[in-house]
Amino acid sequence: xxxxxxxxxxxxxxxxxxxxxxxxxxxDALGAGFDxxxxxxxxxxxxxxxxxxxxxxxxxxxxxxxxxxxxNIPDDISYHHDRVKPWxxxxxxxxxxxxxNEPFAMINADDFYxxxxxxxxxxxxxxxQNATDNQxxxxxxxxxxxxxxxxxxxRGVCTVKDxxxxxxxxxxxxxxxxxxxxxxxxxxxxxxLDSDSIVSMNFWGFTPGLFRFLDEKLRQFLLYNSMELNSxxxxxxxxxxxxxxxxxxxxxxxxxxxxxxxxxxxxKEKAVRNLSELVKKGNYPDNLWK
Numbered sequence: 608x609x610x611x612x613x614x615x616x617x618x619x620x621x622x623x624x625x626x627x628x629x630x631x632x633x634x635d636a637l638g639a640g641f642d643x644x645x646x647x648x649x650x651x652x653x654x655x656x657x658x659x660x661x662x663x664x665x666x667x668x669x670x671x672x673x674x675x676x677x678x679n680i681p682d683d684i685s686y687h688h689d690r691v692k693p694w695x696x697x698x699x700x701x702x703x704x705x706x707x708n709e710p711f712a713m714i715n716a717d718d719f720y721x722x723x724x725x726x727x728x729x730x731x732x733x734x735x736q737n738a739t740d741n742q743x744x745x746x747x748x749x750x751x752x753x754x755x756x757x758x759x760x761x762r763g764v765c766t767v768k769d770x771x772x773x774x775x776x777x778x779x780x781x782x783x784x785x786x787x788x789x790x791x792x793x794x795x796x797x798x799x800l801d802s803d804s805i806v807s808m809n810f811w812g813f814t815p816g817l818f819r820f821l822d823e824k825l826r827q828f829l830l831y832n833s834m835e836l837n838s839x840x841x842x843x844x845x846x847x848x849x850x851x852x853x854x855x856x857x858x859x860x861x862x863x864x865x866x867x868x869x870x871x872x873x874x875k876e877k878a879v880r881n882l883s884e885l886v887k888k889g890n891y892p893d894n895l896w897k
Contacts (some may be wrong), residue, residue, distance in 0.1 A: 610690060616716075619661060619869070621743070621879050623886055624894040627876065628869065629716045631726075633664065634895050640733070643800035645703045649693075650674050650725030651881070667723030681826050686767050686833040692822040694829075696809060703823050704818045710735040712813045713842065719878070720746065720810050722890070728812050729821040733813055738844060739789025741855040743846070744812035745772060746862040750807040751802035753866055754783060757873035763843035764800060765859070772850060772857035775843040776809055805859065807843055820849060 616627055628663055633644065644664065646655050654670070661670055677686060679702050694825070700713055701816060710732040724746045724795065731744045754760060761802040766773045778791040781800065789800045824845055832838040849855035869878050886893050 609741075618655065619875065621869075621875065622882050622891075622895065623896075625658075625781075626882070626895050627716075628719050629660070630895050631719055631882070631891065632714055632716075633668075634661075634714070634891070635720070635722045635725040636729075637668060638722065641668070641725070641729060642718040643671070643709075643711075645671045645673055647673045647675050647699045647703055648675060658667050671706040671708055675699045675702045680833075681822070682827060684714045684826070684829045684833055686829070690836055692837055692839065695826075695830045695890065696842045697821060697828075697840040697845050698825060700842060701818070703822045704821070707816055707818075707826060710738070710812065712816050713809065713813065715809045715868075717870075718808055718810075718866065718868040719806065719881070720866060721862065723864040724810060724860075724862040727860045727862050727864075728810065732812050735812075739814055741814065741816050741820075741849070741883075742812070743817070743855055743857045744860050745775075745804040745807055745857050746810035746864070747859045748804045748862070748864075748866050749799060749802070750781075750789060750804040753806055753808060753868070753871050754781065755868075755874055756783075756877075757784065757823060757871040758870075760870050763809075763841070764791075765805045765807060767859050772846070772859050772860055774850070775847045777841050777843045778809050794807065808868075809842060810862075811846070812860075821845060824848065833890065843847075 618627060622630065636749045664670055677690055677700065701877055706820060712728050712732065728744060728746060740784055750762065753762060754855060759780045761779040763775045763777050763780050780792040782790060784790050791798045791800055828840045844859060850857060867878055867881050885891055
């Protein structure tokens with residue numbers, strides 16, 4: 608919904624020929640060997656979305672749409688009639704359960720992850736082609752490289768041991784303080800964070816076995832939160848619980864990739880500049896889909 612950005616940032620033109628950040632992610636994914644894309648959107652902008660994305664990708668990959676609506680939840684669960692906010696990223700992935708039967712990657716539409724990240728994830732998932740196990744992967748980035756100069760951001764802060772994820776804790780108000788420290792604010796409390804901490808930017812690799820866990824945990828979440836106006840169920844919450852329950856192992860991939868995103872409206876100028884520089888270097892054509 609882009610509440611902090613002030614509009615549908617997923618559809619904002621940032622590249623030299625009007626490309627969105629998602630265009631670059633799709634381009635990199637196709638180049639890495641992905642051949643199916645499931646877009647999770649809201650029905651209210653389906654028409655505009657089809658015109659901007661689906662039409663130009665026909666023939667390049669298998670395309671499917673899934674709809675994250677408030678009423679797209681397990682049967683027999685009611686929710687507050689004043690609720691507007693979506694149920695979170697875990698619910699978003701759950702809505703795509705009927706479109707995915709193979710190992711898959713999940714990304715945010717408003718983050719630039721870098722070509723190396725898609726290659727690393729593709730290489731991991733190729734080993735899972737015949738597997739339904741619960742061995743997953745995450746592309747990790749250093750916290751200091753994922754912040755915005757213009758306001759707070761949400762990040763899943765991780766602890767990693769021997770290249771495997773031990774815990775991931777979602778922090779929803781991370782910012783740089785006046786004395787250049789990285790802090791997270793929650794309920795009027797401040798917590799200092801290590802700039803070199805590995806964080807999740809919601810670039811995950813899963814097998815379809817995830818969906819049975821998601822279904823169970825979504826039902827449990829809604830049982831306690833369906834009457835709340837703002838509570839959300841995040842993918843890092845689910846992954847953290849699965850690790851603690853010993854129901855999943857998550858390899859942290861060393862992506863060595865450049866990241867940038869557009870959380871706030873003021874982030875747009877830097878994103879445009881970064882994409883322009885990558886095009887000038889020859890990393891991308893000046894028109895991705897020409």
